Amino acid sequence: MRPVSPLLKSTLEYGPLLAFFAVFMLLRDQTVAVAGRQMSGIVFATLVFVPLLVASTLAMWALTRRLSAMQVMTLVLVVVFGGLSVWLNDPRFFKMKPTMIYLLFAALLGISLMLRRNWLGSVLGDAVPLQAQGWRVLTMRLTGLFIALAAANEAVWRTQSDGVWVSFKTFGLPVLMVLFFVANAGLFSRYAAGDSGTGPGRD
Template identity: 60%
Template sequence: MDKTKPWIKPVLEFGPLILFFAVFMLFRGQEVIVWGEAYSGFIFATLVFIPALLVSTLIQWWLSNKLAPMQVATLVLVIVFGGMSVWLNDPRFFKLKPTIIYVLFAAILGASLVLRRNWLGAVLGEALPLDLEGWRKLTLRMALFFLALAVANEVIWRNLSDTTWVYFKTFGLPVLLFLFLLGNAGLYRAHALPEKAAEDDTA
């Protein structure tokens, strides 16, 4: 992946989501007949999204020879819950998927705090060198952030329209993540480590 052109990674990461959004907007409010079954625009977009994400993930694995645990977990949950939505022709399963992902991530981060393990630093240490106290604070904040995202997803999909949820999923979540990372800039500065010290700290 490091030797490929810089635009390839964001295309592979965000391409399937943008495709989902485009297909939903194109077929919103319509019925699409696939294999003799009538699907809503939302279910049809989900049907397109699943293989797109699978292909994208396989290409990323082929280019870099590795996948992050988050990518693997996301792919598995998309296949399982997206597949259930298509199989049962019920959008609720796919809408529930982000809640499960965020609760899972929050639980993993919470476990790392209880066990006093720097799992977040092991994953992000090369890109973001922090001391152990910095990782502890960031882990706690990120766990709470993921819990908040899970609650937000539940509130939106249970009370608002499909279109609102799709906008939230496609644009709202990335914006919230960006704002979270930006909002922790002070923590990054206060607990920054020199590159060599960071390598020793996460080893």
Template identity: 60%
Template sequence: MKEPKPWVKPVLELGPVLIFFLVFILKRGETTVIAGQEYSAFILATLVFIPALALATLIQWRLTGKLAPMQIATLVLVIVFGGLSVWLNDPRFFKMKPTMIYLLFAAILGYSLLARKNWLQAVLSEALPMDALGWRKLTLRMALLFLALAVANEVVWRTMSETTWVYFKTFGLPLILFVFLMGNAGLYRAHAIQTDADEGNPDNGRK
């Protein structure tokens, strides 16, 4: 199967989130009536986000022929919690969704450590070749990160304004994840292993 262009995956992953953000910002302070029911900007944005994420996930699956388990889990939780928010016209369920996702990820990674199974390595080893110790360290750090993000999400949506939570969800959480990944550059270098491509590269080690 032909690999999609490099920009396709980021667009499919970030597109639904940006659509949610734009709908919320454009409709903020207004109510929309659908089938005789009034919906706030947040609920309307949630209603648009659910099919947008489902479509983006379907397109990615069609293009690559595979989906990561975390992508599937995220889609299921979005449908469940987002659907409850729309059905009950209550934004709290969708705001709790990131907490549930991060707790699930933390639990999966924590169990993989206890069971001595490098599930993170199985998912990311092609992009990030490291030895077993490196993967265990990264797994522990990511499990702790997801726990911290779950707590942070609960604090923000329960104590701050709806607009603040939307900005936090759209920009804050991805930025934290990016900083975390960049902050572990030393771990990647310390536990890197040489791949077949590196061994066959005559220029390897000359720079």
């Protein structure tokens, strides 16, 4: 994989999402006419977000010649659910997209546990070298996290305003992911590759 500067990598990964948030906040109380169709601010923001994500993903592939399975699956679901929201002028499909992504990831991790395969390690192994047992524990915890995030997304978009959901999607979900990995710092230390890590209770 070709090296990419951290700033460029972060821009490609989070730029489309921040653009979605900015467009929504600018047009949240307005109706936008596109090709003779009236769209709400959130649907128009989705229309902006989908091609930006496609472009950023293609740019990442062009720079690194590599995309993870999660990146590809996320892109496909964004195009499908975002496209449905724009085509049908209904934001509910796009709001369900995070739920579908998290449930898909949880299902894949659950299958990897049943098959005793280290699929998570094949994705994150370069960044987080762990022993086999560490990967298994992390896979179980991530499976639970993804199920919880799917449930949280459903609860927020079904009970809260568009503005609350957009803020939750843009900032809440990424922050929860970061907090999860911070909370598992002990696991990374205990099961670090090359460390026998026999002491109980460190994770």
